[in-house]
Amino acid sequence: MAHAPDFDEYLKTLGRLTSHVDPTASTPEAEHIAAATAGLGELMVTDVAGLAAWVRENPGDVPVLGLAIGLSQEKLKNVLRDRFDTSGWHGLARQRPVELITWLDEEFDLVRMLTAQMDRTYTFADILVARAGTRLTATRAGASGRRIEDHIEDIARDLGLDYVTRSRFSGRNGRTAPADLIVGDPNAPDIVVAAKGFDSTGSKLTDAVREIEEMAEVRLPRQLVLAVIDGIGWKSRQADLRRIHQLWVDRQIDGMYTLVTLDRFRADVTEFARLRRLI
DNA sequence: AGCGTTACGACGCACTCGTG
DNA sequence: CACGAGTGCGTCGTAACGCT
Structure with a gap:
């Protein structure tokens, strides 16, 4: 077995694994979207x-x-x-097409969105804005995650509890684990809470379970x-939720x-806090 | 104070595999 | 073999932190 190399030496040998994708290059997916749009x-x-x-004719x-x-x-x-x-x-699309489209129209204004956008003339700027679209969703992702945390923090503050957010706490044998809300001294807390909200899926939900x-x-x-x-998101990740x-x-x-x-969370926390004479 | 780095939280998508 | 469910890796932004 070779002797472990110096860390910085190892760092220098790291290489790029992915190739660059030409955004103007045509792909099967692009062809598909173009054909479908033409059909529309x-x-x-x-x-x-x-x-x-x-x-119903074009379910794909x-x-x-x-x-x-x-x-x-x-x-x-x-x-x-x-x-x-x-x-x-x-x-x-094949079995309940009217139900599907009716719901998409009521919920997301499908018909109006479609007619408004199909007739529009688009600019180079529009294309670049569309390519940057994923950034917007990341912002919203952060906000939605924060929503649950804010709610439980509000409850803790409202009850007059001493707490910290997004930190680690100590338990058995000095081991630590992360928690989104910790009531009391993080080195010997009374209550710890995990807050995990996902509207989308991904292995992060598995990570949440591990946590x-x-x-x-x-x-x-x-x-x-x-x-x-x-x-x-948990509805598409039921094994993790289970x-x-x-x-x-x-x-x-x-x-x-x-x-x-x-409200039950609030009641349970209140009861426990009274028992421990925290409030 | 300003800047860059790190840790963290969540979304996006492709791929695999089971099934009718 | 087409479809749908399940799973793992990649993309992105913000807040906290440390250095100059």
Whole structure:
């Protein structure tokens, strides 16, 4: 076995793994979108009935309608699962096309968005703005994540509890784990809370579960561990959600709440805090 | 004070695999 | 084999922190 090289030497040998993609190059996906858009342009009338007939014939083009109303493929899947209990747009477009289009129109103003945008003339700036679109979503992502944290922080402040947010706490054998809200001294806290809200999916949801499992492992029996979990992203990641729920069933954690059941969270925290004479 | 770096939180998408 | 569910890696922004 070779001797471990100096860290900086190792650093120097790191190389780039991905190749640059020419944004003007054509791709199969681009061809598909272009063909679907052309098909839309040939529709005699753009209304709910016309679009329903169109998606029934072109079920694979539903994501193009999604793009027109500002839904990425991922967001489209998530709202469909939330509304229709499935993320499969092929089946929906073929079996319930009128229902699908009617809902997209009511919820996202599909017909108006489509007619307004199809007739527009676009500039170079419009193209660059569209390419930068993912930045906007990252901003919104941060905001939605903060929403749950803010709610539980409000409750802690309202109850007059001593707390810190987004930090680590100590439990068994001096081990530490992360938590979004820690009541009391982080070195020996009374209550720790995890807040995980996702409207989209991704391995980050698995990371969130790992984090809560870590909290459950590190906790002392006398410490109250609660989790506030919400967002439609979990509907597409049910295996992960189930793992958290199982921790609750097994009493590894003491409570699990969504935003609509936060009044119970408040009641549970209040009761525990009184018992410990924290308030 | 201003600037750059790091840690963290969330979204986006492609790929795999099971199933009818 | 087409479709849908599940899973892992990549992209992006903000806040906190440390250095000059």
